[in-house]
Amino acid sequence: DIDHLNPRVQKELVEWLNWLRTDVGFDGWRFDFAKGYSADVAKIYVDRSEPSFAVAEIWTSLAYGGDGKPNLNQDPHRQELVSWVNKVGGSGPATTFDFTTKGILNVAVEGELWRLRGTDGKAPGMIGWWPAKAVTFVDNHDTGSTQHMWPFPSDRVMQGYAYILTHPGTPCIFYDHFFDWGLKEEIDRLVSIRTRQGIHSESKLQIMEADADLYLAEIDGKVIVKLGPRYDVGHLIPEGFKVVAHGNDYAVW
DSSP states (O other), X not given: OOOTTSHHHHHHHHHHHHHIIIIIOOOEXXXXXXXXXXXXXXXXXXXXXXXXXXXXOOOOOOOBOTXXXXXXXXXHHHXXXXXXXXXXXXXXXXXXXXXXXXXHXXXXXXXXXXXXXXXXXXXXXXGGTOGGGXXXXXXXXXXXXXXXXXXXXXXXXXXXXXXXXXXXXEEEOOHIIIIISSOHXXXXXXXXXXXXXXXXXXXXXXXXXXXXXXXXXXXXXXXXXXESSOXXXXXXXXXXXXXXXXXXXXXXX
């Protein structure tokens, strides 16, 4: 119940942030429950503490249809994320967690991979609009773990990582998946591919196919990723590409 509009609160929080940065050594902030106070206030904290990176948790509900599934068009949801970044400062270090991508990906891997191509032919989440400011993730301490409030389908988690670790945006790996689920080696392999091929937050994404059982995309002309159970995709893969990672219903060339 902090009053973020109180000048003394702002002053002391800024002093604390600067102490964390200069004395302790932290160089970035995660703004928890950022929808609980205005972007104008967050801008004060960012501008006066000068972190190298800042990410906001703006978790709001997607738009759902009568079938209980997300609507294909989630533009208002991702606009809320984009607007927050714009208000805090689009040219600065501010980013937001891409909850739009998270929500769509949750459902898409359950046999509805067509959802991963928006009506404009681009990625349907925030990464389709402003990937440089989108922090992608599969689960976090709220959605997964012991709280389990909005978990990714547990048997398809690696499909989620195959997506975010090959796509634009800044991917975030969940501690539980990496250390507790026995997925370290598979995730490590995808991270090494991203690093080796120079895939970054603003990489160019070309969606090749997006059907119920197949999602195929090429990134920067260097990496191709496949999600879904369909195996007969050899005719879609350009000559010269070789499989470098694969697992349950995913593959990377």
